[in-house]
Amino acid sequence: MPPKLLIIEDEPSLAKQMKWGLSDIYQVCTANNADKAKTLLTSGAFPVATLDLGLPPFPNNPEQGFKLLESANEISPHTRIIVITGNDEQENAVKAIGLGAADFCSKPLDLEVLKIILKRNFRICELEAANRKLQEEYQCSRSLYGMIGISPVMTGLFAQIRKASETDYPVLIQGETGTGKEMAARAVFNLSRRSQESLIIINCGAIPENLLESELFGHEKGAFTGADSRKTGKFELADKGTLFLDEIGDMPHTLQVKLLRFIQEGTIERVGGSRVIKLDVRIIAATHVNLEQAVKEKRFREDLFYRLNVIPIIIPPLRERLEDILVLANHFIRKETEKIQRDGLSLSPAAAAALTSHSWPGNVRELQNCIFRALTKADQGIISLADLGLSNTLENIEPLNLSIKAARDNAELRVISQAMAVTDNNISQAAKLLGVSRPTLHDLLKKHEIITNK
Numbered sequence: 083m084p085p086k087l088l089i090i091e092d093e094p095s096l097a098k099q100m101k102w103g104l105s106d107i108y109q110v111c112t113a114n115n116a117d118k119a120k121t122l123l124t125s126g127a128f129p130v131a132t133l134d135l136g137l138p139p140f141p142n143n144p145e146q147g148f149k150l151l152e153s154a155n156e157i158s159p160h161t162r163i164i165v166i167t168g169n170d171e172q173e174n175a176v177k178a179i180g181l182g183a184a185d186f187c188s189k190p191l192d193l194e195v196l197k198i199i200l201k202r203n204f205r206i207c208e209l210e211a212a213n214r215k216l217q218e219e220y221q222c223s224r225s226l227y228g229m230i231g232i233s234p235v236m237t238g239l240f241a242q243i244r245k246a247s248e249t250d251y252p253v254l255i256q257g258e259t260g261t262g263k264e265m266a267a268r269a270v271f272n273l274s275r276r277s278q279e280s281l282i283i284i285n286c287g288a289i290p291e292n293l294l295e296s297e298l299f300g301h302e303k304g305a306f307t308g309a310d311s312r313k314t315g316k317f318e319l320a321d322k323g324t325l326f327l328d329e330i331g332d333m334p335h336t337l338q339v340k341l342l343r344f345i346q347e348g349t350i351e352r353v354g355g356s357r358v359i360k361l362d363v364r365i366i367a368a369t370h371v372n373l374e375q376a377v378k379e380k381r382f383r384e385d386l387f388y389r390l391n392v393i394p395i396i397i398p399p400l401r402e403r404l405e406d407i408l409v410l411a412n413h414f415i416r417k418e419t420e421k422i423q424r425d426g427l428s429l430s431p432a433a434a435a436a437l438t439s440h441s442w443p444g445n446v447r448e449l450q451n452c453i454f455r456a457l458t459k460a461d462q463g464i465i466s467l468a469d470l471g472l473s474n475t476l477e478n479i480e481p482l483n484l485s486i487k488a489a490r491d492n493a494e495l496r497v498i499s500q501a502m503a504v505t506d507n508n509i510s511q512a513a514k515l516l517g518v519s520r521p522t523l524h525d526l527l528k529k530h531e532i533i534t535n536k
């Protein structure tokens with residue numbers, strides 16, 4: 083389909099001439115007044131529009147055109163407006179550009195000149211659209227509702243979260259402590275059609291068993307000693323919305339049965355009550371324990387596990403996504419320094435290397451705390467190795483050599499040694515494997531002081 087062009091022109095003969103001359107290149111629509119132009123622009127369907135500044139009710143005055151230009155910038159900010167002005171109205175053209183017009187073309191119109199201007203502006207529009215798309219994709223692949231990650235596993239995880247949010251099925255998020263399970267649950271909720279309703283969060287591991295039941299399902303007045311009024315449980319509070327059951331692995335067996343019943347039938351009963359209450363709640367559960375193992379050990383009901391695990395989301399520990407560590411660290415530095423208005427702090431190379439070689443048993447939360455702690459210690463503009471206080475990794479860090487040359491030399495040495503090993507020091511075969519000539523390999527062997535007996 084040819085791209086759409088809007089011609090805003092009140093002079094019927096000129097509009098007709100332009101339409102006739104441009105219809106074989108563009109899908110041309112015309113508007114002979116500002117109101118009609120605004121209505122058409124609202125669709126956002128026109129990458130480019132031409133605008134004759136003199137519009138009714140004052141065709142000899144450019145003010146109506148200027149006003150429309152300003153509104154067009156708001157109604158359809160991506161439309162490039164080409165202003166059509168009289169030859170002797172240079173001032174108006176300049177003013178129009180100042181108000182946001184992309185270009186101008188003088189009257190009397192030379193159709194060939196207009197075609198060149200249009201072509202250029204349609205091209206710019208295409209490039210701008212492609213750039214916006216790239217930026218959106220880039221942003222989407224690096225973060226999702228505050229979750230940062232550039233590693234392939236994290237970008238894959240963002241895609242999984244988006245998919246999960248399109249349905250109403252239960253989601254089971256598994257991952258070590260501090261990996262971002264709650265963040266992932268919030269992202270699923272925020273992206274889902276239920277995002278305007280409540281997200282109710284309960285940590286099943288933090289509440290004693292006897293209280294957890296009434297916290298979740300509510301109780302009737304007099305249900306037990308001390309129940310002097312009726313209590314609405316989290317399930318009812320989450321009606322139409324989402325219930326996030328954190329640390330589901332810690333849920334006692336008796337409550338696992340009640341949860342299973344809810345998932346199967348969509349109903350609950352309050353403690354001490356006999357009324358069956360039908361609810362519409364999406365369940366997201368999370369745990370740091372290996373639930374499959376817990377099922378094997380009969381600590382968790384197998385049927386409930388399968389009911390919850392309809393959409394499994396597994397968040398890998400930080401040590402399995404090393405690419406994310408510095409991105410996260412810099413994110414936390416930026417976020418915190420903005421808060422405390424202390425710009426320009428950055429990690430020293432040694433500190434950066436220490437962060438990537440630490441094993442992070444506490445995952446992202448531990449990294450975040452480590453950065454916050456370091457920020458309180460860092461003076462001047464640098465966060466040093468000592469500021470991080472990662473005592474257990476310090477001894478393991480070799481003196482730093484972050485030069486590209488050293489990295490290349492290391493890689494070179496490694497592959498040459500491997501090639502020589504697999505070919506039993508046969509220079510011709512090794513050179514072939516490495517994709518270099520024999521003399522080059524000889525030079526490289528000399529450079530790396532690799533001694534061969536052949």
Ligand SMILES: Nc1ncnc2c1ncn2[C@@H]1O[C@H](COP(=O)(O)OP(=O)(O)OP(=O)(O)O)[C@@H](O)[C@H]1O
Pocket residue numbers: 228229230231257258259260261262263264265266328370410446447450
């Ligand atoms: N990908 C991420 N990007 C930015 N911040 C993150 C990311 N993952 C985790 N965090 C931060 O790390 C901390 C821990 O995250 P969260 O509470 O979601 O983890 P969790 O797995 O639910 O932890 P727990 O197992 O203790 O319940 C939070 O402060 C969160 O903001």
